[in-house]
Amino acid sequence: MMELFSLKGKTAIVTGACGLLGKHHCYALAEAGAKVIAADVDEVASKKVVQELGEGHMGVGLDVSSDLSVMEAKESILERYGKIDVLVNNAAINDMFENPNAALELSKFENYPISLWKKSLDVNVTGVFLCSQIFGKVMAEAKQGSIINIASTYGVTAPDQKLYQNEKGEQTFYKSASYPTTKGAVISFTRFLAAYWGDKGVRVNALSPGGVENGQQEFFKSNYAGRTPLGRMAQPTDYKGAIVFLASDASNYMTGGNLVVDGGWTII
Template identity: 40%
Template sequence: MSHFPQMPDLSGKTVLVTGGAGILGQHFCRGFISAGARVGLLDLDANACAVAAEEIGQGAFGVGCDISDPASVKSAMEACLTITGRVDVLVNNAASKSRDVRAFFASFEEYELEIWRDVMSVNVDGMFLMSQAMSKQLLTQGQGGSVINLASIYGLVGPDPRIYEGSNYLGGPINTPAVYSASKAAVVGLTKWLATHWGPHNIRANCLVPGGVSSGQNGIFQEKYADRVPMNRMAEANEIVGPAVFLASDVSSYITGQILAVDGGWTAW
């Protein structure tokens, strides 16, 4: 008789989540724990990681990590292995708006190369470094694994500037800068490359593409964004979690190199 897994089950697996202390990251961590996994929160602020892990509860632990720094990535991976003995799933969730948020939202014509490089160092370089470190460990373990890279709808399509007219977030006007789209498009390309590279080793790489998540944007933005989405609303953070748990689990054992858009239909227009 054939065996069909009924629900995603991560029992006995260790999942590492970069940007784990962030809003979306903590949602991911809770989802993985509810599926039976042990979860490591990796984030720039070690104290924030520890606090978030304690709030999430049993099964969560925090490790400080600057994913743009090779030495920090190596140290964090060693720390995780000391705690758990093995790793099975990596969620490359961390992303940056740079150290100067207002400069991050500057116009394309005035955009500073320093800000561009700062964002790329996390969104692309950091994903490369974490995937590389994870690869070495998964190949050593020899039992396969899953890597989930977080992109964005703006890595697939260009932004609609009309939704930003009169919009406000983080204390000022916003847009989607070119560096964000370029970095997220790079995530898509990296995912496909990793899938073909790791395929013979049963290590899967998939790309999760969230649409806009409601997280404090002003009403004007939310209304204009909703008008652009077939489902007529922004996503709630917990709606991104289920697809991530699915891609982490053996339920998706024959899925690799895929781009899963969780966007309410935004990219279907």
Template identity: 65%
Template sequence: MENTITSPDLNLSQLFSLEGKTAIVTGGTGLIGKKHCEALVAAGANVVVADIAQANPQKFAESLGDKAIGVSIDVTDEASLENAKQAIIARFGSIDVLVNNAAINDMFENPELAAELSAFEKYPIASFRKSLEVNVLGVFLCSQIFGSVMAEQGSGSIINIASTYGIVGPDQSIYRNEAGEQLFFKSPSYPTTKGAIINFTRYLAAYWGNKGVRVNTLSPGGVGNAQDEYFVKNYSAKTLLGRMATANDYQGALIYLASDASAYMTGANLVVDGGWTAI
């Protein structure tokens, strides 16, 4: 008689469901942060839009419906995060997902000075320190304060948002226009801090694995956002799919990492970059 192997029915909707879970998104009013929040609400989660007060996270949360709230935080300030934790627990009773999305990506207001200020030789120390504070210390503090709740309850998923530039060095040629002019450089702070986040993920996954807390990195590629035509052309030519990402392109990966669909995945770096780092 032939042996057969049977498996229980697979319910994909349940596998990806976040019903009854509470998810925090730092930098929740940003271009991709908003899409993270929308995806989490669609998957059934209670969503905390966490951002600086000036970004008015409550206003965006109201647009998401009754399952979302806005909380003003400073990711570099312990007291701010502790207060937010207490408010979230009081409202929802648990913290199940943390998306460490808040970050600084250098912008230079004066285009005439952008190339000079972004060059490594003259890059401002104050800018480097600020990026370390927000992009690294901020992830550390949010993980420590919100993640400790997960460790105590014995379950949770932390998703650290890194970048392709945490994996490979910046190609400075894509910031040259058609005339060959270097309009600016990708500055040293962003790649440095995003690389740090990837290894912090591994550390925390190893540290909290026995507590049922999974910790993974999501490394996105560049998102189209009305950039100059020369840049879009240069960037797209380096991807295997021949285009920049849309803000929606990371929603599926985020829900995968947040849900039980990735229950056996921790300490990993999920790269979603259109093939940028494949060659």
């Protein structure tokens, strides 16, 4: 039975490999036996992640929103490993405001900057498209592979803006339209590609994680936990099993799905 989950002899690319979750996706895939290619716009950090993984893995600098950059990465990956078995489209950007004091006003839908909207579409949607096209073509030609697109609970349900209200009931921030829009697109794109490449043996699934604890303010963590059936935010390690499941033969008959791992967030 456990053989089904083995990734021995497989190569797996993780984009956005140096972030909070990307690192754990890399650890999970390596622990299951894969050779991991940690790909991130931060090349130096990608090499560090690889050092933590041990021998046989590879760090590459890669901007998912640039076709040239993805093509270059593909060449160096194929030169070293000769094949691609798994692609985790994990890189994404979330709302960030240079000046935190301006965040409340700028995060309102009425004021949200078009530049941030375009940047989110570029990285979160076009990035998934480009990596799937360029790396996935190698899989389709080999008639095998698994693509995992990291979406979000916010691609399934609308953001609950009450989460961002502090103990005094003051709204501190609004989750913008761009993040849920891009994550909804990722789920839709997943269905498109799963249907398109079904006959090529390339499986394409989405994984929708819930919110991960990462030094947020106490009021936010408490609001989040209170609205979640399992009563807590996720830990970054909570998705390791789901990643290996989707990457491996354990999910052999699954394509076009959206595996929601969210402590029950989306059921209420």
